[in-house]
Amino acid sequence: MTRPSAAVIDAVDALHRQRVADGIAPSSVWGVFDRDGLVASGGAGDRGDGSAPDADTVYRIASCTKSVTATTLLGLVGDGLLSLDAPVTDFVPAFRSVALPTADSPVPTVRMLLTMSAGFPTDDPWGDRQESISDDELDAVLRAGLLFDSVPGTRFAYSNLGYALLGRVVAVVAGVPFTTVAHERVLGPLGLDDTVFAASDARGHVVTGFRRHGSEWEALTTPGPGAFSPIGGLFSTVRDLARWGSWLAGAFDGTTPPFPERVAAARGPLGTAERRAMQQAMRMVPPESLPGSTRSTGYGFGLFVEHDPVVGSIVSHSGGYPGFSAHMRWSVSTGIGVVAFENATQAKVSVAATRAHDLVLADVRSTGGTSTGAGAQTSAQTSVQTSAQTSAQTSAVLPETRAAQGAVQRLLADWDDDRAAVICTPNVPMDVPWDRRRAALAAAVAAVGADLAAAPVAEESTTPTHLRWWLPGEHGRLRVEIRLAPLAVGLVQTLTVRAEPTPA
Template sequence: MTTAEHRTSGGGAVEEVDSLFRALVDDGDVPGLAYGIVDRGGLVHAAGHGVARLDGDRPDAATAFRIASMTKSFTAASIMTLAAEGAVRLDDPVGRYVPEFGAVRPPTTDSPQVTVGMLLSMAGGLPTDDPWADRQESMSREEFGRLLTGGVRFVSVPGTGFEYSNLGYAVLGRVIEAASGTPYHEFVERRLLRPLGLTATGFDTSVAAPSGVATGHSRLDGRWHPEAFSDPGVFSAIGGLFSTVEDLARWMRWLADAFPARDGADDGPLRRASRRDMQQVHRAVSPPRPAGRPGDGSMPVTVGYGYGLMIQQDPVWGTVVAHSGGYPGFGSHMRWHLRTGLGVVVLTNARYSTGRVPAAAALRAVLADLADPQEPVALWPETAEARAAVEGLLRGWDPDAAAAWFAGNVDLDLDLGRRRARIESLVGEVGPLLDPAEPKEIVRSDSPAHVIWDVRGARGVLRCEIRLNPQDPPRIQTLDVTRES
């Protein structure tokens, strides 16, 4: 499927997004790139700029690029697949699967053993190692074994902090092989790529991308120079995949489709609960120094690492899931809004040029055009019923209704006699109350068991808040009625 065949429903944001990415080529930051806008239905718009190869064609959504560290989401999904089958436990010591790592000396005598889950969440205590690790892809299993037995260094006690470690994900590749009895590359292809129809994704230049494979480049003396491709090896688990915008749109859609949690069919290579687990914060990420001002709208704040994915908080839109990739000759970035499934992916053929900043701006533009910043909350039916019951109590106190709806703590927190007197006094100040038939618009709801709304009277407004307890059926545990100034 070529770019022209994609449906375009990005609204007015398409031109803005295209301008953001086209500027990377126009400003000389990359020789070429391809990008796409994704929603819960798949790829809605895609385009390319520049050249896939020097003096070559323009890249498009079917051109394969190396996606570098975005590969880690595939490695994490592979571990989660094995965990769901009981072949791996996330709290297992890594040495159970990779004996050479079991012989690694910890940083202190009281350090815990490094577990699978620690490596997944970048909490293994190993140092950040991007430039070195990016040149190790072709390392053989034998060489990797010798590297581990020769000793590795730690920068923190395992399990106590975040440190981005490629070596840790290379070890996870060996865990996958040991637990499955299958080479890492074959496991990813057989258990993820094929079932999901990612036919243009693979670990070498033979990948079946309809528009071919882009050449990677580095800039030297003001000119772009092609970078040689590295061959697959142990470090492919950190960043070895080639893929296209089309395939990554399917990958992003599949991960985003884990939300919201729901009843119904849950088929596929990994259940929704495990995919949701990948997109939760498992290790907090400390802000850079000096820390920027949160909420200034410039960039989302990264709050933590999940499993193979970064979790960020946009000051307006809330939770965004993302990951960049940087490799000799290539840069990439994918991100999606957790609530709506709207996302953006960009692939470039310039060394370490991830496109992260324009991608973040592009997603905000798409969200501003297509989404509502306020997340709607579906109330429990009982919450709506309780709200109506409170409206009834405001208009005429009924002891039987109060007894039916109030949990036992309500009378203990403020005896019902005083509570009734206070409410009747407030109603007297703002009354008579208007529109008794239906409760009006919700002011805020933090969960299905919580709601805040206003009740209008002839001389003022009452703000009401209720929160239901966890019983089944639930009862009102909090009732606050105040006069709005």
């Protein structure tokens, strides 16, 4: 295996140091790996004890957990304990109370949940705040009903609720809690001893998550395990997640894993065929679902699969929780990968990790005598950007979305915190407190001289539970955008208001 040069490793390190210098996060840590394990790592900033983070510092990895959830479930499938095409109602009786979107809609199956095609709305802000709820509370959510953006089995939409349901499936089939099954069947056998579902179980230094407010960093509390742990509950280290990526990438080179001492029969939780299946695009991901993506992308089992015109498939997953950002990615053809963590809300460390991976891949291929083909990459980027620009559409929104739009319009014209709490899910003030939202609204209105009582001058929607509209102003427009949580009552999980001044 050709390894990255020292110059490129230095460039990767510089990327992350610059992010800390730019105030994107208090700390940033990274690792480069191949099929044999961790090749290089580094960290910048203060992890909370005056030291820079290293490969053994513990961060929340958020939705990178989903690949572990998928692996745990596929192991049960391989043992003949359930079928991917079984309906979720076989394992979660409360789902029988959910009214499906059409008379001919199928009940979502385990396969649909795995591939994010059960028809649920995208639910990151809401889902990220549900981790600690109990199974009974999740059942209550289901019995109260759900909204659907599409007929189950017909379209991709990123869903935390779907992976929470998969965790329940695992627990029911195995007869013990999901976290126990994941540890006994996946994390333990692979020697991922620093990957845990509770901060108190971590062996290394656990980093605190923060969010930016003005020039200050605000510390955030970390929720404990619960019904939504399968969506993003894991803590891990660069060393452990690099080992995880090495094991998954190793399914394509025909060799045994690099740590057979902890893997029965050098097979691990899954055989190579099942691991390869995880890393195949099962569902096309619409460009609008991945803003800024430069490659066509699909979703497999707990993993995104990008197509690069030069190196072929690149497998990845990001993780974002309040206070944390994580990303892992690797090339199927070379086994070269990158993992990176930061401890700030919406840090989007995936941007740095993607850039770092591109640098490493270019270096390795150049060392091997093959150019990375900059022209081909630019062509691919142009193609995806053009697709994203032309994909904007005004979907037929749900009646619940229209009702929410009216409620938000009235709220903006005469703000009241109690009324806002009735309209929105609890994560909205947790993500940005009401007083800060009021101040931001006033500033945006003043910036463009917006008329909050006017009818919208334009609107667009990408899914039935999403709506974006513009209000007129003397010096521009006010952009308002909402997304509903997957709850039948039609509550707003995302509310953003931005000024768009007229160009000078």
